[in-house]
Amino acid sequence: MTAGVACAFAVLYATGAAAQSAAQGPHGALAMAEQERRLDALKPGSAKGDPPARVVAASWARTIPAENALTPERVALGRKLYFDPRLSADGTVACATCHDVSRGFTDQRPVAEGIGGKLGRRNAPTTLNATFFTSQFWDGRAATLEDQAKLPIVNPIEMGMPDGAALIAKIGPDADYRKMFQAAYGSAPNYDDVGRALAAFERTLVFLDAPFDRWQDGDAKALSADAVKGFALFNGKARCVACHPINASSPIGSDNRFHNIGVSARHQDFESLAAKAQVALAGGGGDQVLDKLALETDLSELGRFLVTKRRSDLGAFKTQQLRNVALTAPYMHDGSMQTLWDVVDHYNRGGEANSYLDGGIEPLALSPAEIDQLVAFLFALTDVRFAAQAKTIESAQRARAKTTRPFRETDLAFRKVIPFEARVQGGAK
Numbered sequence: 001m002t003a004g005v006a007c008a009f010a011v012l013y014a015t016g017a018a019a020q021s022a023a024q025g026p027h028g029a030l031a032m033a034e035q036e037r038r039l040d041a042l043k044p045g046s047a048k049g050d051p052p053a054r055v056v057a058a059s060w061a062r063t064i065p066a067e068n069a070l071t072p073e074r075v076a077l078g079r080k081l082y083f084d085p086r087l088s089a090d091g092t093v094a095c096a097t098c099h100d101v102s103r104g105f106t107d108q109r110p111v112a113e114g115i116g117g118k119l120g121r122r123n124a125p126t127t128l129n130a131t132f133f134t135s136q137f138w139d140g141r142a143a144t145l146e147d148q149a150k151l152p153i154v155n156p157i158e159m160g161m162p163d164g165a166a167l168i169a170k171i172g173p174d175a176d177y178r179k180m181f182q183a184a185y186g187s188a189p190n191y192d193d194v195g196r197a198l199a200a201f202e203r204t205l206v207f208l209d210a211p212f213d214r215w216q217d218g219d220a221k222a223l224s225a226d227a228v229k230g231f232a233l234f235n236g237k238a239r240c241v242a243c244h245p246i247n248a249s250s251p252i253g254s255d256n257r258f259h260n261i262g263v264s265a266r267h268q269d270f271e272s273l274a275a276k277a278q279v280a281l282a283g284g285g286g287d288q289v290l291d292k293l294a295l296e297t298d299l300s301e302l303g304r305f306l307v308t309k310r311r312s313d314l315g316a317f318k319t320q321q322l323r324n325v326a327l328t329a330p331y332m333h334d335g336s337m338q339t340l341w342d343v344v345d346h347y348n349r350g351g352e353a354n355s356y357l358d359g360g361i362e363p364l365a366l367s368p369a370e371i372d373q374l375v376a377f378l379f380a381l382t383d384v385r386f387a388a389q390a391k392t393i394e395s396a397q398r399a400r401a402k403t404t405r406p407f408r409e410t411d412l413a414f415r416k417v418i419p420f421e422a423r424v425q426g427g428a429k
Contacts, residue, residue, distance in 0.1 A: 026092045027113045032083045035101040042385050045206040047075035052206045054213055056248045063131040063203065068146060068196045070203055073184040078201025080180065081194060086171055087153055089160035090115050095198065098124040104327025105205060110335025118157035121300035123335040126328050129321055131203045134256040138317045138333045141290045141307045145199035150191065151291050164191030207324060207383035208251050223380055230377025238364055238374055243319045253322035253381070260315040261361055262352025263332045264301035270314045270356060273302050281309070303333070314356040326382040326390035329397070340375045341401035349412040353419030365414050
């Protein structure tokens with residue numbers, strides 16, 4: 001990605017004059033002190049492990065491992081670590097650089113940027129509501145938030161620490177950290193507890209109070225007429241609910257499974273990449289090997305296959321949450337879709353044809369009005385605490401969608417042609 005492209009994304013998803021005028025750190029992230037001030041204003045969830053509103057207590061309990069129960073001391077330690085650039089090798093990048101409070105707890109860029117301006121291969125997911133996923137990263141290579149939290153610290157292009165010991169050598173002498181680790185875990189600073197504390201803090205980032213929720217609670221005015229029609233499409237003709245169930249047991253709108261919807265198929269040959277992956281993984285995997293392949297090489301496009309080596313997982317990526325989706329553009333694992341209209345266009349045409357396309361992906365025959373209604377519903381899934389920011393982003397996306405729809409293919413959506421037709425008939429496509 002060129003600097004010019006990065007700038008274009010920043011303009012499209014700028015969160016307002018306040019964010020732009022405040023002091024900023026590397027990669028456009030807001031200054032850490034200002035991020036913390038804004039976090040306090042948002043009033044995140046309980047640090048005592050209480051179930052969030054509208055979440056079934058048993059479902060909430062399953063998101064918190066017994067060995068890392070939520071306590072105020074652990075959350076406080078995790079918060080300090082989250083905003084501390086000393087976790088990176090050159091002292092420039094904190095967790096909050098790519099998971100910025102002012103940018104929807106992501107970076108609103110196509111792919112994440114680490115130390116020294118190094119770019120990864122995948123879009124940075126938001127840390128909001130991440131505790132509800134049963135695996136972490138786009139390919140699910142980390143089973144828990146605790147495991148996930150440690151890997152960016154030692155990834156060469158993210159935070160660049162040589163290993164966990166180097167991190168502890170750097171922050172361990174800090175008197176505040178020594179006191180906080182002792183209070184949280186009864187031990188001196190250590191790498192495993194860094195991961196546990198970061199996970200504990202992230203479990204307080206639960207934001208599930210959206211207009212959709214208030215409408216379901218009985219406030220008929222919480223949703224627009226278009227959003228109500230969009231919800232019906234979501235559960236019916238558009239078939240979104242098949243992979244994005246939203247209910248008290250599954251509040252974020254993800255089935256926690258992996259699907260090939262063809263995003264990578266636009267520019268990758270899965271068979272060739274899979275053969276290269278088999279060679280690269282022949283000596284054994286391991287977290288850091290997988291991390292390197294996923295973030296630094298073209299093999300990233302293989303998705304879940306890198307973890308399982310199953311052909312059925314070629315090009316498959318985790319179903320992302322729909323909560324706060326207004327804030328998390330650009331979309332897909334490679335950040336290749338800038339608006340929710342692009343996303344719906346992609347599904348409306350039946351995804352991108354390839355030999356491993358998920359069996360549930362097919363043309364939807366949505367009319368232009370129905371696409372607008374579905375998008376209206378998706379915007380209604382963003383927490384009311386981000387309402388002003390979401391409104392700005394929705395306006396920017398709507399303006400772009402009026403002139404730019406790169407994934408819109410009406411003939412495919414209405415089956416006037418089929419994906420392999422030109423090839424079967426000897427055409428060039």
